[in-house]
Amino acid sequence: MKAYRCRVCDNTLYFENSVCVSCGTALGFSRSERAIVPVDPQGRYVDASGLVWWICRNLNLSGCTWLATVTGGQCAACDLTRTRPADGDVEGLEQFRLAEQAKRHLVAELDTLGFRVVDKVADPENGLAFDLLSTSDQSGEDNVVIGHADGVITIDLAESDDAYREKVRARLAEPYRTMLGHFRHEVGHYIEWQLVRDGETQARCRELFGDESTDYQAEIDRHYAEGPPAGWESEYISTYATMHPFEDFAETWAHYLHICDTIETASEYGLTAVAPVTSFASFADVVRGVWIPLAVALNMVNRSMGKDDLYPFVIPPPVLDKLEFVASLRESGTSGRQSGT
Ligand SMILES: [Zn+2]
């Protein structure tokens, strides 16, 4: 994530800030400028070309600070959400706020990397939509299943609750479980669906991740019955990745996003001096030369605060190849089927 500064007083800003805590200026996020900009008391911002933007109408509902093209309208990030908790669902809406925050973080990073996503209204066939479902909305049935199908990502908003998510994390013996991680993983399924369709790309994907036509449910059942295969650590980034080629791809993709974003943040704040990750010819070089030393340092920083490791993973050589592959999809992501819509 970029290091944002207030254009009025130069104070450091968090990506989520709607007001500068130092000078009191109201703020909005301009997706086109990739900057936090001041808005006037009417919530309006005029850009350098004279175009007028308005703060998203969901500011109070979800804390969205992104700018919209019309007054009283919602921004492009909010357009991605197809389903949200009902107005009367107080608990669901509180969880929704946190989920939307993670979603905006995801979209900003995809923009940075050149995977610009469009919503399903603009492109019903290839677009992306989020159903952010609250269990309290499901008439008492506790079964929102996180997943992706044909461009629709379902998120269980209960995962916004720290106590609930920690319970699930411990039960599944996962080293890491966050709302942002869920968004990154699920959008990986969408990216594979969009960008790995045919030809050489698909052949290479199969070589690395395995045959994705393997029966999904049978593999999931096997995983939950038998656990991960012995020695999984030498080929996969996580036990979840061992389940099925689709899950391996999504897990690898999530790590690609974890790594790119964390390097950018560290670099923006002067913790490491490195060119943008997108300027390297080999992503594996970025991982070996920049990420691994940085991750170790950040783990040590966390330990100094008595916290768990920031990056509790080990990257074996086959995962470097898989990361190289997902990073290579940038080219098709920027100039392929998603452009022009
Ligand atoms: Zn300020």
Ligand SMILES: [Zn+2]
């Ligand atoms: Zn918005």
Ligand SMILES: [Zn+2]
């Ligand atoms: Zn998945």
